[in-house]
Amino acid sequence: MQPAAYLDKLNPQQRRAVEHGVSGPGDIAGGPLLVIAGAGSGKTSTLAHRVAHLIVNGADPRRILLLTFSRRAAAEMTRRVERIARQVLGTDAQALIEGLNWAGTFHGIGARLLRDHAAQIGLDPSFTIHDREDSADLVNLIRHELGFSKTEKRFPAKGTLIAIYSRAVNAEQPLEEVIGRAFPWCAGWNAELKALFSAYVEAKQRQNVLDYDDLLLYWAQMMTEPALAAAVSGRFDHVLIDEYQDTNKLQASILTGLKPDGRGLTVVGDDAQSIYSFRAATVRNILDFPGHFSPRADTIMLEQNYRSTQPILAAANAVIDFASERYAKNLWSDRASGERPLLVNVRDEIEQANFVATRVLENREEGIALKSQAVLFRAAHHSGPLEVELTRRNIPFVKFGGLKFLDSAHVKDVLAVLRFSENPRDRVAGFRVLRLLSGLGPATAGRILDQVNEAGALLPALEAVTPPPRTAEEWPPFLAMLAELNTKSAGWPGEMDVVRQWYEPHLDRLHEDAASRQADLVQLAQIAGGYASRERFLTELTLDPPDATSAEAGPPHLDEDYLILSTIHSAKGQEWKSVFVLNAVDGCIPIDLGVGTREEIEEERRLLYVAMTRAKDSLHLVLPQRFFTHGQAARGDRHVYAARTRFIPPTILNRFAATSWPPAQPVAPGVQAAETARIDIGARMRAMWK
Ligand code: ATP
Ligand code: MG
Numbered sequence: 001m002q003p004a005a006y007l008d009k010l011n012p013q014q015r016r017a018v019e020h021g022v023s024g025p026g027d028i029a030g031g032p033l034l035v036i037a038g039a040g041s042g043k044t045s046t047l048a049h050r051v052a053h054l055i056v057n058g059a060d061p062r063r064i065l066l067l068t069f070s071r072r073a074a075a076e077m078t079r080r081v082e083r084i085a086r087q088v089l090g091t092d093a094q095a096l097i098e099g100l101n102w103a104g105t106f107h108g109i110g111a112r113l114l115r116d117h118a119a120q121i122g123l124d125p126s127f128t129i130h131d132r133e134d135s136a137d138l139v140n141l142i143r144h145e146l147g148f149s150k151t152e153k154r155f156p157a158k159g160t161l162i163a164i165y166s167r168a169v170n171a172e173q174p175l176e177e178v179i180g181r182a183f184p185w186c187a188g189w190n191a192e193l194k195a196l197f198s199a200y201v202e203a204k205q206r207q208n209v210l211d212y213d214d215l216l217l218y219w220a221q222m223m224t225e226p227a228l229a230a231a232v233s234g235r236f237d238h239v240l241i242d243e244y245q246d247t248n249k250l251q252a253s254i255l256t257g258l259k260p261d262g263r264g265l266t267v268v269g270d271d272a273q274s275i276y277s278f279r280a281a282t283v284r285n286i287l288d289f290p291g292h293f294s295p296r297a298d299t300i301m302l303e304q305n306y307r308s309t310q311p312i313l314a315a316a317n318a319v320i321d322f323a324s325e326r327y328a329k330n331l332w333s334d335r336a337s338g339e340r341p342l343l344v345n346v347r348d349e350i351e352q353a354n355f356v357a358t359r360v361l362e363n364r365e366e367g368i369a370l371k372s373q374a375v376l377f378r379a380a381h382h383s384g385p386l387e388v389e390l391t392r393r394n395i396p397f398v399k400f401g402g403l404k405f406l407d408s409a410h411v412k413d414v415l416a417v418l419r420f421s422e423n424p425r426d427r428v429a430g431f432r433v434l435r436l437l438s439g440l441g442p443a444t445a446g447r448i449l450d451q452v453n454e455a456g457a458l459l460p461a462l463e464a465v466t467p468p469p470r471t472a473e474e475w476p477p478f479l480a481m482l483a484e485l486n487t488k489s490a491g492w493p494g495e496m497d498v499v500r501q502w503y504e505p506h507l508d509r510l511h512e513d514a515a516s517r518q519a520d521l522v523q524l525a526q527i528a529g530g531y532a533s534r535e536r537f538l539t540e541l542t543l544d545p546p547d548a549t550s551a552e553a554g555p556p557h558l559d560e561d562y563l564i565l566s567t568i569h570s571a572k573g574q575e576w577k578s579v580f581v582l583n584a585v586d587g588c589i590p591i592d593l594g595v596g597t598r599e600e601i602e603e604e605r606r607l608l609y610v611a612m613t614r615a616k617d618s619l620h621l622v623l624p625q626r627f628f629t630h631g632q633a634a635r636g637d638r639h640v641y642a643a644r645t646r647f648i649p650p651t652i653l654n655r656f657a658a659t660s661w662p663p664a665q666p667v668a669p670g671v672q673a674a675e676t677a678r679i680d681i682g683a684r685m686r687a688m689w690k
Helices: 005-009 012-019 043-056 071-089 092-098 106-116 132-145 158-171 175-182 184-207 212-222 226-233 249-258 284-292 310-321 349-365 380-392 409-422 427-434 442-455 458-463 469-487 494-510 514-528 534-543 598-612 650-655 669-676 681-688
Strands: 022-024 033-037 064-067 128-130 209-211 238-241 265-269 298-302 342-346 373-377 397-404 547-549 563-567 576-581 615-624 626-629 638-641 657-660
Touching (some): 005 012, 012 043, 033 043, 033 284, 043 064, 043 238, 064 071, 071 092, 106 212, 106 249, 106 534, 128 212, 128 534, 132 158, 132 184, 132 209, 132 427, 158 175, 158 184, 158 212, 175 184, 209 212, 212 226, 226 249, 238 249, 249 265, 265 284, 310 598, 310 615, 310 650, 349 380, 349 576, 349 615, 373 380, 380 397, 380 563, 409 494, 427 442, 442 458, 458 469, 469 494, 494 514, 514 534, 576 598, 598 615
Parallel strands (some): 033 265, 033 298, 064 238, 128 209, 342 615, 373 563, 373 576, 397 563, 576 615
Antiparallel strands (some): 397 547
C-alpha cells in the first residue's frame, strides 16, 4: 500500500479532522467531531478526505452514511473520495467506492430507509412521494371538501397552508406558535387549520403518499422506537454531514437517534452561511453540538481560505463582520494579489444583462471557460432579462434553482401517470391523469377515484366504469396503457415510452407548443434511462429534480461549455473563478424593503456573504439604478428606484472598487461642432419678412 500522500497536502487542522479517531489500519474509533469554519476553508474537501481516509484504513464503505445538501453534492463528493482513495489503493478503489451508496440528502436517504423498513412501521412500500406542489394540491382538495374555501372567503391560500404545516412539523413547534411567529395574519383560523391539517394527515395515510416532511418525520419517529432505532443505526458505523448549519431540529434528532453517544459522527458547517431558516433550519444545531455531546465532542476550526483572493475575502468578511451573532472566525488567504470586488452601476436590468453578457464573453476570450463563471441572484426571476440576452447572443447556460424542468405541466402529466399506476390511491396523481381525458370533469374524476379506492385495485375498478360519452373513445386506449404498465412487460425505462405514446395525442390537444414539449419528454425518457427502476426514478426525481436549461438550445451536453446561472441558495458549497452578483440593491438583497424582521434581515446578509464567497479570482456586484419588481397583483409589476444594498455601507466601501457601465461616452466631435455653430432661426424668419 502506498503511503497516504493526500495527508501531506492538508494543513494541520484539516489533517487533525481527517485523522480524528483513526490510529491506523483497522483501528478506527473516534468520538463526535465538529468542524466549524468559514467559507472556502476546505470543510467539504476535508470531509471527502476523511471518508477516503476511513475507507483506506479499513472502514466498510457500505456502512458509511454521507449526508449532503443535494444529490449533485453527494455525487461530487463520492467522485472526490474515489480520486483520493485511489492514491493509496490504486485501481482497487473503484470497486470499494461503489459500496459507498448511502450518500445523498436527508430526504433521499429517508425515503430509502422507509421503504426498507416499511413492513415494520405499517407503511405500504409502494408509497409515492408528493413534491411541494402536489402537497399544496392535496391540501387544497381537502380545503374544498371541508368547505373552508366557500364559507371563509379570506381563508389562507394553499401555498400558505402548506408552508404553515411544514414549518410546524420541521421546527417541532405547536401550530399556535408557528402562526404567531411567522404567519400572524392567519391567527383567526387556528381551529380551522387544526381540522384541515388533521384531515390532511389522514388523507396522506389513506392514499399511501408521503410528503417531503413525512420523510424526515417518519424517519425521526423510527429512531424513537428502540428496536427500529437499533436496526437503522446498526447499519452505519460512520455518519458524516456537510452544511450542518442548514439542518433543522428534526434532522438533528435523527442524527442523535443514529448516534446517541456521537461516536462515529462528524458534522461540518459554517454558522455564517446559514440561509435556510425559512425551512426551519436552525443554526442552533451547529452551535449546540459541542454542548450536546460534552465532554466527548471535539471541535476543530479551519482558518485558511484557499478559494478566494485576499481582496475578495476582505470584502466578504467586512460584510459579515456586522452580523449580530456568529462564531468569531479569523479567515485569511495567502492569495494576496487580485482586484477588489467591483461595484458596477448600471441604469437598469437591461443594461445589467448587457454588461454581464459582454463581460462573460470577454472573460472567455481571456481563457476563462463559461463553466468557470457564474451569475448569482437572490430570486429566480431576477435572471429573466439576462436569460433573454444570453439566448440572443447564443451563450449556452444552465440555471440552478427556481423553476425546475419537472414543474412544467406536460412533464408532471407523464410522471403522474407513472405514479398513479404505482399507487392508485394517490389522489392528486389520479386527478391529474383522469383530467387529461376529454370530457371528464372533476366530479366524475372524484367518483372514479372513490371507486378505485374501494376496489383497492386500479384496473378492475376502471374497467367497471362507464365513462361519460365524450370520453368514451379515449377510454379503451387509456385502460390498455395502464394495463401494460401494470404487467411491467415493457420493463424500465420502456414503460416511459408506453406512457409517452399514449400521451402524445393529448399533448397535441392540450398544448399549442406541443413540439417543444415533445422534446422535453424525449429528454425525460433519457433521464429515466439513468435509473434502475420506476420506483427509484420517481423517488429521486421528486426529491431532487434536474435543473432548467436554456430552453432554446436544449440542455447542453456535459462536455459542452456553458455558463452557470443560479439562485444564491442553490450556489451553496460551490466555487467559480469569476462570479457576478445581480441586483446588489436594497429590495433584492435584502429582498424585502424594510419589512423584514431583524432575523430575516440578518439571513439576507448571510446570503450576500455566501454569494461573495463563491468567487475565486474575480467578483462583480451589479447595481441597477432601478429594477422591475413583481408587485402584488393589485398594483401590478412596476419599476422601483434602487439604492446600493445596506450590507455595503459607506464605512466598508473602501473594500470595493466602483465603476459605471456603459463607460461614459465621449461626445462625438460632429455633434459638438453643430452645437458651437449655432444658428438663430428666429433671426432668419424675421429677416424673411423685412
Ligand atoms: P464552503 O463554506 O463554501 O462550503 P468549504 O469550506 O467547504 O467552502 P471547500 O469547497 O472544501 O471549502 O474548499 C475550497 C477550495 O479550497 C477548494 O477548491 C479546495 O480544493 C481548496 N482547498 C481546500 N483545502 C486545501 C488545501 N489544504 N490546500 C490547497 N487547497 C485546498
Ligand atoms: Mg463546503
